[in-house]
Structure formats: C-alpha cells, structure tokens
Amino acid sequence: MLLKTETYKQQSSIAQYCRDGKEVAILNAKPERLPHYRRLVFNVVKDALETTYPISHKYIDSEVWKEIVFNFFSEHKCKDPQVWRMPFEFYEFCKTKNYDEKYDLPFLNNLLYFEWVEVELYMMEDISLPQFLYSDNWLQKRIAVNPEHKIIKLEYPVHMEKPFDTVNKKGDYFLLLYREKETGRIQFTNLSILFTFLLENIVSAEKTLEEIFNDILYIFGINHLEMLQNESFKFLNDLKTRGFVLGVYKK
Amino acid sequence: MNIKTGIGFRKDFAEEFLTGSVLKPGFVELAPENWMKIGGYWKKKLNQLAKMYPITSHGLSLSVGSPETLDMEFLKNVKQFLKEYNIEIYSEHLSFSKCDNAHLYDLLPIPFREDAVKHVAERIKQVQDFLGRRIAIENVSYYTPVAAEMDEATFVSNVIEEADCNLLLDVNNVYVNSFNHNYDAKSFIEKLPLNRVAYIHMAGHTKVAPDLIIDTHGEAIIDPVYELFEWTLDKVKPVPVLLERDFNIPELAEMQFELNNLEAIMTRKWETENKSIVVSK
Numbered sequence: 001m002l003l004k005t006e007t008y009k010q011q012s013s014i015a016q017y018c019r020d021g022k023e024v025a026i027l028n029a030k031p032e033r034l035p036h037y038r039r040l041v042f043n044v045v046k047d048a049l050e051t052t053y054p055i056s057h058k059y060i061d062s063e064v065w066k067e068i069v070f071n072f073f074s075e076h077k078c079k080d081p082q083v084w085r086m087p088f089e090f091y092e093f094c095k096t097k098n099y100d101e102k103y104d105l106p107f108l109n110n111l112l113y114f115e116w117v118e119v120e121l122y123m124m125e126d127i128s129l130p131q132f133l134y135s136d137n138w139l140q141k142r143i144a145v146n147p148e149h150k151i152i153k154l155e156y157p158v159h160m161e162k163p164f165d166t167v168n169k170k171g172d173y174f175l176l177l178y179r180e181k182e183t184g185r186i187q188f189t190n191l192s193i194l195f196t197f198l199l200e201n202i203v204s205a206e207k208t209l210e211e212i213f214n215d216i217l218y219i220f221g222i223n224h225l226e227m228l229q230n231e232s233f234k235f236l237n238d239l240k241t242r243g244f245v246l247g248v249y250k251k
Numbered sequence: 252m253n254i255k256t257g258i259g260f261r262k263d264f265a266e267e268f269l270t271g272s273v274l275k276p277g278f279v280e281l282a283p284e285n286w287m288k289i290g291g292y293w294k295k296k297l298n299q300l301a302k303m304y305p306i307t308s309h310g311l312s313l314s315v316g317s318p319e320t321l322d323m324e325f326l327k328n329v330k331q332f333l334k335e336y337n338i339e340i341y342s343e344h345l346s347f348s349k350c351d352n353a354h355l356y357d358l359l360p361i362p363f364r365e366d367a368v369k370h371v372a373e374r375i376k377q378v379q380d381f382l383g384r385r386i387a388i389e390n391v392s393y394y395t396p397v398a399a400e401m402d403e404a405t406f407v408s409n410v411i412e413e414a415d416c417n418l419l420l421d422v423n424n425v426y427v428n429s430f431n432h433n434y435d436a437k438s439f440i441e442k443l444p445l446n447r448v449a450y451i452h453m454a455g456h457t458k459v460a461p462d463l464i465i466d467t468h469g470e471a472i473i474d475p476v477y478e479l480f481e482w483t484l485d486k487v488k489p490v491p492v493l494l495e496r497d498f499n500i501p502e503l504a505e506m507q508f509e510l511n512n513l514e515a516i517m518t519r520k521w522e523t524e525n526k527s528i529v530v531s532k
C-alpha cells in the first residue's frame with residue numbers, strides 16, 4: 001500500500017472519534033474543531049434512522065433511543081454505501097444485542113422490522129409483473145400476484161397499535177405488505193394463518209388453486225370445501241380489487 | 252448540448268420542481284448513492300427528471316481517500332447507473348467517508364501528505380480505468396487539518412495531476428477554507444491546475460463562530476463568493492456550474508434567482524469570448 005501506516009493511523013483516529021466521540025490526539029489538528037465532524041457525521045446517521053423508524057423514535061424514551069443509536073454507531077461498522085439502506089443494519093444490530101430485553105422493549109425487534117420492511121418495499125427495485133390473463137376460472141389455474149410484496153410474521157401487533165399497547169398481546173400476527181404499482185404506496189393487510197398459508201402457496205406459483213385448497217383441507221383438518229372456497233374467493237377478490245391479485249398465469 | 256447552470260436535485264423539492272414551472276435549470280445533479288438500485292415512486296420521479304433535464308452526478312460514498320481497497324461492487328453499480336441515465340459527469344470528493352471498512356456518510360479530511368497523494372491518485376486512476384472515463388474530483392471544505400505536511404493547494408494539485416483526472420472546483424469551499432484557515436482564496440485558486448477544471452460548484456454556507464464557517468449548503472450564496480466566482484471565471488474555460496442547496500430549502504423562485512445571478516456572470520465572463528458551454532468528459 002502506498003499509504004504509510006502513520007497516515008492511515010491518523011485517518012483511522014479521526015474516523016473512530018466521529019463514531020464514538022472519545023477524545024483522540026490527531027497530529028496538527030485543531031482540537032476545538034473536531035467536535036464539528038463528530039456532530040456532522042452523527043447527525044447523518046441519526047437523521048437516517050429517525051426517518052426510517054419514525055414510530056420507534058417517537059415512542060421509545062428519548063434517552064434510551066439516543067443510547068441505542070450511539071451504541072450502534074460506535075460499535076457497528078456500517079457496511080452499506082447507500083445511506084438509506086443503513087437502517088437495516090441498525091435493526092440487525094439491535095436484534096443481536098438483545099436490546100428488546102436490555103431496555104425492556106419486548107416489541108422492539110418487531111417494530112424495527114415492520115418499519116424497515118415498509119421502507120425496503122417502498123424503495124426496492126422494480127420487479128416486472130408476470131405474464132398473466134384475466135380469467136373467471138381460477139380454480140384450475142395458478143394465481144398471479146404483484147411480485148412487489150412481502151409476507152411477514154410478527155409477535156406483537158405493532159402495525160395496528162401503539163408500541164407499548166402491544167406488550168401484553170404477544171401472539172402470531174401475519175400480514176401482507178405490498179407496493180401498489182401505480183402509486184408506489186405501501187399497503188398492508190392482516191392475514192389469518194390459513195390465508196397466510198394460501199398466499200404463500202399462491203406466491204410460490206407451483207400449484208393450482210384447487211391443489212392448494214386440497215392441501216389446506218388436509219393440513220388444517222377442514223371438512224367444508226365449499227366454505228373454504230367461498231371465503232378464499234372473497235379474500236382473493238378483495239385483493240384483486242386492491243391490485244395485489246392480478247389474474248392467472250398465462251402458462 | 253448547451254448546458255449552463257444546474258441545480259442539485261433533492262426529494263425535498265422534487266414535486267414542485269418536476270412541474271417545471273418555476274425553477275428551470277440547464278441540468279440537474281444528483282448523488283448516485285441515493286438513486287441507484289431503487290424502484291417504485293422515486294424511480295418514476297427519476298425517470299421523469301431524466302426526460303426533462305441532462306443529469307450530472309456527484310458521489311458521496313466512493314471515498315477516494317479511504318485507506319482500504321475500493322468497493323468494486325459499489326463502483327459496478329455506479330457504472331451501471333451512469334450508463335442507464337446517460338450521465339457524462341461523475342464527480343467525487345477529495346476526502347474520505349469510510350475508514351476501517353465503516354461508512355461514515357460524511358466527508359473527512361485526508362492528511363495532506365505525500366504518501367496520501369500517491370495513494371489517493373492511484374485509487375482515482377483505478378476508478379477511471381474501471382469506468383472508462385475521467386472523473387472530476389472536488390476540493391472539499393475542511394475544518395481542521397489532519398497530520399498535514401503540505402498546504403492544501405499543493406495537495407489538491409498534486410492529486411489531480413498525478414491521477415490525471417479533472418477538477419471540480421467548488422468556489423464556495425475555497426472561500427470557506429480560506430476563512431477557516433486564514434489563507435488568501437485567490438492565490439489558492441491560482442495554484443490549482445485550472446486547465447483541468449471541468450465543473451464548478453457554488454453554494455451558501457453558515458458561520459457558526461467568529462472564526463468558523465460550516466459548509467452547510469443551507470443558505471443563499473453570499474456576495475464575496477459571487478465575487479470570487481467572477482474572478483475565477485477569467486481563469487477557466489467555460490464549464491457547467493452547479494448551485495448546491497441541501498438544507499433550509501427556500502422557494503424555488505429564490506433558487507432560480509441565484510441561477511440567474513450565476514448565469515449573468517457566466518455570460519459576461521464567458522460568452523463575450525464567444526465560447527459555448529458544454530459538459531465535457
């Protein structure tokens with residue numbers, strides 16, 4: 001390397017100082033000017049996190065939030081060159097550090113994840129629609145859906161209630177999030193476990209609707225095919241109106 | 252392509268700007284990092300923008316001053332982005348924003364040292380080889396020297412010459428640094444390889460203490476910076492000039508007013524010599 005170790009050390013020192021604020025000696029530097037760098041750098045990170053996690057930022061005690069953000073930036077080496085993706089690393093960091101337990105915020109991982117998924121879906125690269133047809137006969141066909149979506153499972157209903165109101169409501173919450181093609185807006189809808197199973201099978205596009213229904217009858221021990229079909233068609237038609245279900249695959 | 256003044260494109264004013272009624276620059280500049288590998292709403296806006304204006308790009312995360320090796324994966328994405336939007340100018344800062352493999356997302360000063368000149372120049376060459384084009388490197392504002400063994404003008408000039416790259420001359424940064432570090436802005440500019448200036452930045456700044464200006468891009472351009480700009484134009488060939496405004500965004504009409512000021516100076520200084528202003532590679 002052309003860079004001498006001594007020069008590298010000086011760079012590393014100022015960078016480390018910007019991350020943790022711990023006093024450093026830097027050759028020929030004006031010490032009273034260094035805090036400006038720390039402030040500028042830290043603000044970028046703080047702002048990006050507050051933009052991605054507005055609910056977390058709003059409801060988590062501000063001193064706790066400050067501490068978490070501080071720990072993240074001083075201990076974690078941000079990998080992503082695109083600053084808007086950096087908050088995902090924050091979510092992973094908090095999970096690894098078990099901050100939900102440490103700060104008694106049981107919903108923390110779920111809340112960060114939910115907020116992140118919304119941003120990720122909103123920003124992610126476009127995925128072209130599959131080749132599909134409009135059809136009245138869904139049963140023998142594979143259903144085509146908007147590929148810009150995510151099905152997630154939460155333990156706390158942070159998508160419906162204020163974070164601290166969810167603490168005593170631990171359970172299984174499934175939801176579908178998708179990006180509207182036209183507006184780019186993110187929509188989400190709650191799913192029962194049965195419809196989660198249905199959707200996950202539809203998304204994998206391996207089976208016809210009829211085959212999926214048969215699987216459901218078997219797995220969920222349901223006897224009433226007709227009721228299952230009626231409820232499912234209602235559900236899928238609703239998703240069609242909302243632009244998530246497109247039609248059936250051409251082939 | 253007859254290009255004059257441009258504006259840094261920001262989401263903050265995208266909606267109104269894209270109506271095209273108030274602010275009408277000759278081109279727009281954006282940071283590839285914020286616009287590449289995205290989709291949805293902002294991709295649509297970007298495509299709309301690209302139909303209306305030529306685009307120049309000004310990177311944030313390449314970090315030519317980093318001690319570590321270049322992020323080639325990142326650079327590949329930049330290359331793809333430049334191609335997709337037919338972007339002729341790709342510029343970056345003469346600073347580092349990543350160290351020990353940790354991104355800092357802001358610009359830190361490189362030590363003004365001989366070994367750093369060699370190291371940074373080598374990296375810029377690598378980038379240019381990979382992209383198959385010359386890039387423009389910008390003189391940045393800095394608030395403290397770090398382990399400096401030479402003056403800033405020598406450092407900037409040596410890097411630019413050694414890397415055989417273009418210079419993005421940020422006139423406001425020169426003003427800010429000359430104030431913060433007590434040197435003469437004009438003699439600083441005279442020491443730079445002015446034949447390599449391919450692009451100019453203009454901006455406002457914020458005085459935070461009697462002896463310190465922070466380069467916020469959050470205010471209107473002040474008169475001494477206009478004056479320095481005017482003086483500089485006698486010494487460089489016609490190039491695109493960009494107005495940077497990142498914070499405290501005013502009415503679009505105010506930014507148009509600043510573009511008009513810049514254009515008036517450019518016309519007076521450059522078009523009297525009957526030169527056309529083009530985006531050069």
Ligand SMILES: [Fe+2]
Pocket residue numbers: 389421452495
């Ligand atoms: Fe600049």
